[in-house]
Amino acid sequence: MEKKKAASQFRHVGWLLMMAFNVAGVTPAAARNHGSEEPNVVVIMADDLGYGDVSCNGAKSITTPAIDALAARGLRFTNGYCSASTCTPTRYSFLTGTYAFRHKGTGIAPPNSPAIIPPGTTTLASLLHEAGYATAVIGKWHLGLGGAAGPDWNGDLQPGPLEIGFDRCFLLPTTNDRVPQVFVRDHHVPDLDPADPLWVGDAKPAPDHPTGITARDTLTMDWSDGHNQTIHNGISRIGFYTGGHAARFRDEDLADTWVEESKAFIAASQAAGRPFFLFFAAHECHVPRVVSERFQGKSALGPRGDAILELDWCVGEVMQTLADAGLADNTLIVFCSDNGPVLNDGYRDDAIEKNGSHRAAGPFSGGKYSVFEGGTRTPFITCWPGRIAPGTSTEVVCTIDLAASLAALVGRLLPDDACLDSFDLLPALLGEPGAKGRSHLIQQDNGASGSYGFREGRWKLVRHDKGVARNRVVERPLANTKVPRYQLFDLDQDPGEERDLRAEHPAVAAGMIERLETAIAAGRTRPVGPTP
Ligand code: NG6
Ligand code: CA
Numbered sequence: 001m002e003k004k005k006a007a008s009q010f011r012h013v014g015w016l017l018m019m020a021f022n023v024a025g026v027t028p029a030a031a032r033n034h035g036s037e038e039p040n041v042v043v044i045m046a047d048d049l050g051y052g053d054v055s056c057n058g059a060k061s062i063t064t065p066a067i068d069a070l071a072a073r074g075l076r077f078t079n080g081y082c083s084a085s086t087c088t089p090t091r092y093s094f095l096t097g098t099y100a101f102r103h104k105g106t107g108i109a110p111p112n113s114p115a116i117i118p119p120g121t122t123t124l125a126s127l128l129h130e131a132g133y134a135t136a137v138i139g140k141w142h143l144g145l146g147g148a149a150g151p152d153w154n155g156d157l158q159p160g161p162l163e164i165g166f167d168r169c170f171l172l173p174t175t176n177d178r179v180p181q182v183f184v185r186d187h188h189v190p191d192l193d194p195a196d197p198l199w200v201g202d203a204k205p206a207p208d209h210p211t212g213i214t215a216r217d218t219l220t221m222d223w224s225d226g227h228n229q230t231i232h233n234g235i236s237r238i239g240f241y242t243g244g245h246a247a248r249f250r251d252e253d254l255a256d257t258w259v260e261e262s263k264a265f266i267a268a269s270q271a272a273g274r275p276f277f278l279f280f281a282a283h284e285c286h287v288p289r290v291v292s293e294r295f296q297g298k299s300a301l302g303p304r305g306d307a308i309l310e311l312d313w314c315v316g317e318v319m320q321t322l323a324d325a326g327l328a329d330n331t332l333i334v335f336c337s338d339n340g341p342v343l344n345d346g347y348r349d350d351a352i353e354k355n356g357s358h359r360a361a362g363p364f365s366g367g368k369y370s371v372f373e374g375g376t377r378t379p380f381i382t383c384w385p386g387r388i389a390p391g392t393s394t395e396v397v398c399t400i401d402l403a404a405s406l407a408a409l410v411g412r413l414l415p416d417d418a419c420l421d422s423f424d425l426l427p428a429l430l431g432e433p434g435a436k437g438r439s440h441l442i443q444q445d446n447g448a449s450g451s452y453g454f455r456e457g458r459w460k461l462v463r464h465d466k467g468v469a470r471n472r473v474v475e476r477p478l479a480n481t482k483v484p485r486y487q488l489f490d491l492d493q494d495p496g497e498e499r500d501l502r503a504e505h506p507a508v509a510a511g512m513i514e515r516l517e518t519a520i521a522a523g524r525t526r527p528v529g530p531t532p
């Protein structure tokens with residue numbers, strides 16, 4: 001009832017209409033030639049990679065030749081976003097096209113989390129699947145597996161990606177600082193020995209179970225905060241597990257394995273004569289930053305920089321694979337990140353000590369866990385040779401818009417009750433002349449703190465219900481800073497969000513406070529009605 005009432009008020013104030021005219025995505029289908037193209041789609045999502053972590057966005061302490069080549073051949077967005085400053089909510093929104101803050105339980109998923117996206121939900125993957133695409137997710141999942149009781153690690157691991165539109169998956173189930181270190185292929189953990197079953201829990205399985213606390217002297221990478229439970233490969237993690245030894249991977253092999261899996265998926269799709277959608281969910285540069293021996297010690301920034309070099313290698317491998325298969329000109333690659341950067345995220349890996357003058361968030365304040373720009377303004381590149389003219393775009397685009405935009409690309413209609421905050425920004429993503437991006441965007445953190453960013457053009461409203469902001473200065477250890485509940489910034493003049501203009505522009509702030517509240521209460525920001 002509450003929701004319905006709010007939604008009707010929302011329509012009443014005409015804000016939806018305003019959005020309808022301001023957002024490129026509501027152009028009627030008839031006005032465009034949608035549905036006539038069937039490029040392959042590869043979304044490469046990095047983990048914890050900041051705006052300033054790639055040399056095409058100005059990094060000087062690290063060089064990312066493959067990502068730079070993607071940008072040089074494609075469109076580099078200076079106002080590209082993910083929707084949240086932690087992983088699970090961004091991935092939830094990326095796949096469902098709905099802001100994660102609308103649903104409880106979309107914050108950072110624990111090791112035994114059940115599947116967070118209900119089976120049968122319309123997702124970016126299901127939309128492309130229905131359009132005839134072969135679909136796969138390879139890499140970090142972190143959106144839970146299994147029914148209400150959580151994952152049955154030794155049995156059937158469903159529901160999961162295959163129940164929301166993916167034909168295939170090859171996953172790291174959560175994030176690599178969380179247990180367990182095993183892969184999931186489709187519905188099973190491969191290579192499990194039934195004589196050594198895998199057990200995952202949140203309490204010590206036995207009093208003498210070695211942990212990062214009791215066996216700290218055996219660790220190859222020490223922890224600084226949390227991450228002191230079960231040890232695997234010399235690194236203690238969040239959570240406990242036993243068994244499953246034959247199925248366990250080495251941290252050093254993650255990237256190589258996923259690249260190999262991706263090559264196989266691309267080759268199989270090509271052999272089957274099907275267009276494909278690959279969600280390549282990289283782990284770099286999330287903790288623990290333990291990369292292939294080939295990249296260890298290769299950057300000036302320590303393990304965090306080495307991880308960025310490994311990520312760049314993955315991007316290069318995907319590009320080369322497409323080129324070798326003759327698919328480069330018929331593939332749209334989107335490169336993005338799941339949240340902004342963090343230096344020390346719980347392990348002593350010299351990220352702060354070796355950072356020097358590097359600005360992982362570029363010119364922005366905040367990073368991972370923050371609703372200041374650095375938390376969600378992240379690298380964003382689209383590349384489709386022959387279709388996207390190389391260049392730079394200042395249009396506002398977000399990972400949450402890929403669902404509606406790619407549905408439009410392949411001519412799928414969005415049901416009214418799906419993808420509630422996803423806008424069809426296809427023309428802007430393809431760099432078509434005059435195409436507009438978003439006129440507004442809500443940014444969130446992990447979801448439970450009542451913190452939001454709200455961008456409308458040059459204006460940015462920052463809301464912190466608890467009066468504290470997390471991770472305001474990325475180059476220092478994670479900390480809370482006291483802040484007023486509302487702040488207003490002019491991003492044109494002050495991209496670093498340092499000068500609060502709320503007192504100078506009270507009417508602007510008041511209007512934005514109200515529109516943000518309305519958008520949250522309304523349950524959706526995508527206008528009702530078929531898109532495209
Ligand atoms: C935090 C972890 C952090 C990271 C994050 C999730 C601690 C002290 N911190 O709770 O290390 O795992 O969760 O990151 O445990 S994300 O990118 O997957 O959202
Ligand atoms: Ca992340």
